[in-house]
Each structure stands twice: as C-alpha cells, then as structure tokens.
Amino acid sequence: MMQKAANVPPRKTSASSFLTTFRQLADSVGPEAAPGLRWSLAGLIAAAAFQGFGLAAIAPLFTAAATDPDLSRALIWFGVMIALMGTASGLRWFAQGFDFDGRMVRATWRLRGQLGAKLREIPLEQLQNKRAGELNSMVLGNVDENLLYALTVLNLVFTAIVTPLCAAIGIVMFDWRLGLLLLMIFPAIVPLYRWRRPALGRGKRILGQAHQEASADVLEYTQGLPILRAAGRAGEKAEKLSQTFHKLESIQAFGHRKGAKPNIIVASVVELGLVAVLGLGVWLVVAGSLHPATLGAVFVIVVRLSEPLSTFILYTAMLEVMEAALERIGALMATKPLPQTEPAQVPKEFGIQFKDVNFTYAQGDGQAISGFNADLPERSLTALVGPSGCGKTTLTRLLLRHFDPQNGAVTIGGVDLRQIPADRINGLISVVFQDVYLFNDTVLANIRMGRPEATDEEVRAAAKAAQCLDFIERLPQGWQTPLGEIGGRLSGGERQRISIARALLKDAPIIVLDEPTAALDTESELAVQRALDALVSQKTVIVIAHRLSTIVGADQILVIEDGTLMQAGKHADLLAKGGRYARMWAAQGAVKKWSVAS
Numbered sequence: 070m071m072q073k074a075a076n077v078p079p080r081k082t083s084a085s086s087f088l089t090t091f092r093q094l095a096d097s098v099g100p101e102a103a104p105g106l107r108w109s110l111a112g113l114i115a116a117a118a119f120q121g122f123g124l125a126a127i128a129p130l131f132t133a134a135a136t137d138p139d140l141s142r143a144l145i146w147f148g149v150m151i152a153l154m155g156t157a158s159g160l161r162w163f164a165q166g167f168d169f170d171g172r173m174v175r176a177t178w179r180l181r182g183q184l185g186a187k188l189r190e191i192p193l194e195q196l197q198n199k200r201a202g203e204l205n206s207m208v209l210g211n212v213d214e215n216l217l218y219a220l221t222v223l224n225l226v227f228t229a230i231v232t233p234l235c236a237a238i239g240i241v242m243f244d245w246r247l248g249l250l251l252l253m254i255f256p257a258i259v260p261l262y263r264w265r266r267p268a269l270g271r272g273k274r275i276l277g278q279a280h281q282e283a284s285a286d287v288l289e290y291t292q293g294l295p296i297l298r299a300a301g302r303a304g305e306k307a308e309k310l311s312q313t314f315h316k317l318e319s320i321q322a323f324g325h326r327k328g329a330k331p332n333i334i335v336a337s338v339v340e341l342g343l344v345a346v347l348g349l350g351v352w353l354v355v356a357g358s359l360h361p362a363t364l365g366a367v368f369v370i371v372v373r374l375s376e377p378l379s380t381f382i383l384y385t386a387m388l389e390v391m392e393a394a395l396e397r398i399g400a401l402m403a404t405k406p407l408p409q410t411e412p413a414q415v416p417k418e419f420g421i422q423f424k425d426v427n428f429t430y431a432q433g434d435g436q437a438i439s440g441f442n443a444d445l446p447e448r449s450l451t452a453l454v455g456p457s458g459c460g461k462t463t464l465t466r467l468l469l470r471h472f473d474p475q476n477g478a479v480t481i482g483g484v485d486l487r488q489i490p491a492d493r494i495n496g497l498i499s500v501v502f503q504d505v506y507l508f509n510d511t512v513l514a515n516i517r518m519g520r521p522e523a524t525d526e527e528v529r530a531a532a533k534a535a536q537c538l539d540f541i542e543r544l545p546q547g548w549q550t551p552l553g554e555i556g557g558r559l560s561g562g563e564r565q566r567i568s569i570a571r572a573l574l575k576d577a578p579i580i581v582l583d584e585p586t587a588a589l590d591t592e593s594e595l596a597v598q599r600a601l602d603a604l605v606s607q608k609t610v611i612v613i614a615h616r617l618s619t620i621v622g623a624d625q626i627l628v629i630e631d632g633t634l635m636q637a638g639k640h641a642d643l644l645a646k647g648g649r650y651a652r653m654w655a656a657q658g659a660v661k662k663w664s665v666a667s
C-alpha cells in the first residue's frame with residue numbers, strides 16, 4: 070500500500086508550477102549564476118523551437134523538389150532548413166556551455182556550502198530531530214539531483230514539448246489543414262498532463278522521503294554494528310533494514326504501476342493523433358489537394374516527433390524528482406535560527422543564573438524543566454544530581470542555547486543568553502561529554518579544533534596538561550597519526566583526555582562536564598581527573614554527576630527531580646538536613662557495599 074507523505078504541500082497543476090521550479094532552481098544556484106542559468110534555459114527553449122521549425126521546413130523542401138523542375142526553390146528551402154537546424158545546434162551548444170564551463174558544478178558546491186552553513190545555525194533541537202542519514206542524503210543526493218542534471222533534464226523536456234509544437238506551427242503555415250490537426254494533439258495532452266502531474270509529484274516526494282529514511286537506516290546500522298554484534302542483535306536490525314528496503318521497493322513498484330497507465334494513455338493519444346494526421350494527408354492526396362511528396366514530408370516529421378511527444382510525461386517525472394529535491398532543500402534553508410534580541414551584548418563576568426525557567430520539548434510530554442531558579446557564582450563548581458530523566462542535560466542544553474525556555478531566562482554575567490550572539494556563546498562554554506567525537510584528521514588537528522588559530526606549541530602544551538603526551542607518543546605516527554583510522558583503538562580515557570585538551574586550548578570561562586569519568590576504569594579515571602583539575606581551575610564549572618562520590622567537594626549541589634529544584638547546598642549541609650540527597654547518598658553507599666560483598 071502507498072503511504073501518504075507527511076507534510077506534502079498542496080500542489081499547483083498549471084504551467085505556473087513549471088515557473089516555480091525554474092525560480093527555485095535559480096534561487097538554489099545563487100545570484101551570481103542565476104542570470105547565466107536563465108540565459109541557458111532561454112537558449113535551450115530557443116534551440117528546441119528552431120529545431121521544430123527546421124523540421125517543418127522539410128515539407129516545403131520535399132514539395133519543391135518534387136513539383137518544381139527548377140531546383141532553385143528546393144535549394145532555398147534546403148538552405149533554410151540547414152540554417153534553422155544549425156542555429157538550433159549552436160544555441161544548444163551555447164546553452165549547455167553553462168554546464169561545460171563547470172558553473173553547475175560550482176553552483177552545486179556553493180549550495181552544499183550554504184546548506185552546511187545553515188546546519189550550523191539551525192536550532193540544535195530541530196537539528197537533533199533529523200537523522201544524520203537524512204541530512205547526508207539531502208546535502209549530497211538532493212543537491213546532485215537538483216542541480217547537476219538540471220539542464221540535461223530540462224533539455225529533454227523542452228525537446229519533447231517545444232519542438233513538436235513549433236513543427237506543428239510551421240506546418241500550419243505550409244498546409245493549415247494538416248498543421249491544425251497536428252496542433253490539436255496538444256490540447257488533448259494538456260488535461261492528461263494536468264491530471265497526472267500532481268500524482269507524479271506526490272509519488273516522487275514519497276519516494277524521496279523513503280530514500281532519505283533508507284539512507285538514515287543504512288548509516289545508523291553501519292555505525293551501530295559493533296554494538297549490535299556485541300549484543301547479538303545485528304541480525305534483528307538487519308531485518309529492520311531489509312524492511313526499509315522492502316518499503317522502498319513497494320513504493321517504487323507502486324510508482325511504476327501508477328505511472329504506467331497514464332504514460333500508455335498519453336502515448337496512445339499521441340499515436341492516434343499522428344495516425345489521424347497521416348489519414349487526413351492520404352485522403353487529401355486521393356482528393357487531389359495535396360501532393361504525395363508533401364505527405365511524404367509530413368510522414369517523416371510525424372515519425373520524428375512521435376517518440377518525444379509520447380514520452381514527455383516520463384521526462385516530466387524527472388522534473389518532479391528535481392522539484393521534490395528543491396523543496397526539501399528549500400525547507401531546510403527556510404529554517405530560522407534562534408532570534409537574537411537587541412542590543413547585542415557580550416558578558417564580562419561568568420556567573421550563571423537560571424531565573425524561573427520553564428521548558429517543554431516540542432515533542433515532549435509535559436514540562437522537562439519547571440520553575441527552576443539557581444545561581445551559579447563565577448568560578449564556582451556546581452553539581453547537578455538527580456535520577457535519570459530529571460532534566461540535568463536539559464539544563465545544560467538551555468545554557469548552551471540549543472533552545473530557549475518558554476518562560477524565564479538563563480543569564481551569563483547578568484546578560485540574557487538571547488542577547489548574546491550565537492558564536493560568542495559557543496566561545497564562552499566548553500563541554501566535555503562522556504562520548505567523545507573524534508574527527509577523521511590527525512591527533513594534532515583533533516586537539517586544535519578547540520582553538521583553530523592555536524600554534525603547534527600551544528596544542529602540545531594543552532595536550533601535556535591534559536595528560537595526553539604518554540599515549541600520543543606511543544601512536545605509530547605520533548602527532549600526525551590520523552584518528553579516523555585508529556580512533557577506535559584509543560581507550561575511553563584517552564579519547565576523553567583528547568577532548569579535555571581541546572577544552573583546555575579553547576580556554577572558555579565556563580566548563581560543562583557531562584559525567585566524563587563515569588565510564589572509565591580507576592586508572593584512566595585518575596589520569597582524566599588530573600586533566601580535569603587542570604581544566605577547571607578558575608572556571609565556572611557545572612558537573613552532571615551520577616556518582617555522588619565524585620562531587621562531595623562541590624561548592625554547591627543542586628538536587629533535581631522531575632525538572633524541579635528540590636534541594637541546594639554543600640554535601641555536608643545536605644547530608645545533615647536529610648531528605649532527597651541524604652537518601653541518594655545512603656542508597657549509593659548501599660550499592661557500593663553490595664558490590665564489595667558480592
């Protein structure tokens with residue numbers, strides 16, 4: 070069964086949707102290439118028209134050659150035909166020059182760059198709702214579908230529509246009866262086309278979405294293979310992947326089935342129309358009002374036109390693929406970044422405040438954070454504790470402005486985050502996560518990511534402070550070892566220390582630590598702990614902690630439950646007060662004893 074695509078916009082069915090496609094195309098190649106592209110399209114249309122008139126010139130040429138003993142008229146028509154056909158070839162050559170010059174390739178490159186820039190400014194909540202594979206297929210596949218083949222597809226469409234139309238108009242001038250009959254084929258096709266195009270468009274959109282989903286599934290499957298194999302679930306997930314492929318196959322089969330009937334109808338209408346033209350021609354010859362040579366010429370023209378005319382719906386299907394891709398790209402480009410309120414301000418101090426913050430995820434059920442107030446003084450260490458799902462990560466994401474609270478405000482140094490330019494917020498905060506992402510580049514470049522303008526010496530100093538030197542020197546090519554190849558061979562603690570070295574290099578005044586040592590063995594934890602000590606000194610630090618033993622020294626512990634602040638204070642005070650924290654502490658102590666005893 071065909072599934073209906075989500076968010077499929079209502080579609081226009083007239084020639085204006087062609088114009089919309091051209092406009093979208095011109096938008097996506099950008100202002101520098103757009104005039105060239107317009108000329109190129111005009112050139113292709115003109116070439117198709119000249120080719121049509123050139124074909125029509127065969128009729129007077131044949132007639133003159135057969136009826137006029139003086140060959141000069143035939144030669145003139147021959148010259149006219151050659152001139153028209155030659156102009157058509159010249160124009161097509163000029164129009165395709167846009168492609169030959171590599172301008173389409175450059176426009177593709179430029180559009181990819183723009184999509185990349187867009188990805189940088191899209192609110193992270195929206196970005197994280199999209200799957201990596203879907204984005205990958207949009208930035209690579211859709212851009213290619215949209216641009217690289219655009220002129221080839223449009224050339225086919227014009228040749229299928231404009232050339233027969235102009236040939237028919239040309240024949241009208243020579244023999245109005247045959248010409249008019251030929252022209253009548255077009256009004257017969259238009260309603261068929263108008264009936265067919267919206268369904269084609271929908272089909273291509275659904276197919277496009279299915280491709281994106283399949284691409285996302287393949288990416289996730291290959292990335293998750295080590296975990297799936299370890300869990301013995303690789304087969305189970307492969308089953309899911311094959312279901313995705315099966316869905317894709319049934320959508321394609323459905324599209325082919327649906328497409329076949331109208332294509333056959335259009336082809337039949339065209340063939341019947343052309344047979345009618347020839348029938349009329351034969352009748353006129355028999356009646357003595359048409360020379361057999363003219364009929365011969367019309368026969369040649371009709372044979373030449375029948376194929377593009379009957380397959381033009383197939384070509385417009387390619388246009389639909391292009392338009393569906395353009396729409397997906399347009400939707401991504403239209404996503405707005407989080408607004409910045411004026412006047413823009415950059416904080417001079419780095420204490421953090423959460424003031425009456427309420428936050429609900431767009432796709433969440435209920436408030437993730439409610440009525441949250443907290444004051445995190447500059448250069449203090451604050452620990453966030455609480456059960457899984459209580460809202461610790463959400464608080465740090467609010468601080469990083471992945472999204473804005475629906476009510477209340479988060480401030481740094483008294484400045485509302487909404488007033489701070491986005492790139493400055495990134496510069497103010499370093500985050501060290503439990504999972505470290507290593508880029509496919511050298512060790513040196515991976516650490517330099519923290520501050521791209523840092524000198525080699527500064528990178529090395531940060532790596533030293535982050536306790537990285539011992540393992541970097543053991544790597545086969547030392548600092549120049551590409552981490553894409555051996556990243557998986559680094560231990561969790563080593564990866565963690567690379568990430569701390571990046572943060573040290575960045576030297577941001579605020580540090581967020583998302584349980585960096587939770588998954589490490591004791592020896593690694595000690596090394597990472599030393600690296601962290603170097604990182605956090607003199608900084609405003611927020612630590613998300615599950616193991617309370619790691620945060621007993623915190624200046625302040627915030628105990629959170631269901632998005633609300635339950636208790637705040639130092640370890641000893643909270644223990645003395647009793648309540649939620651004291652119970653968590655006792656429970657963790659019990660777990661420890663149990664694990665020792667077992």
Ligand SMILES: Nc1ncnc2c1ncn2[C@@H]1O[C@H](COP(=O)(O)OP(=O)(O)OP(=O)(O)O)[C@@H](O)[C@H]1O
Pocket residue numbers: 430431432433434437455456457458459460461462463464
């Ligand atoms: N993108 C999202 N969309 C909808 N709801 C979300 C989203 N991310 C988190 N939530 C929900 O918000 C609540 C708070 O989640 P959060 O990740 O902040 O908790 P946490 O305390 O960090 O949990 P953990 O310790 O397990 O990491 C949870 O109920 C979670 O299910």
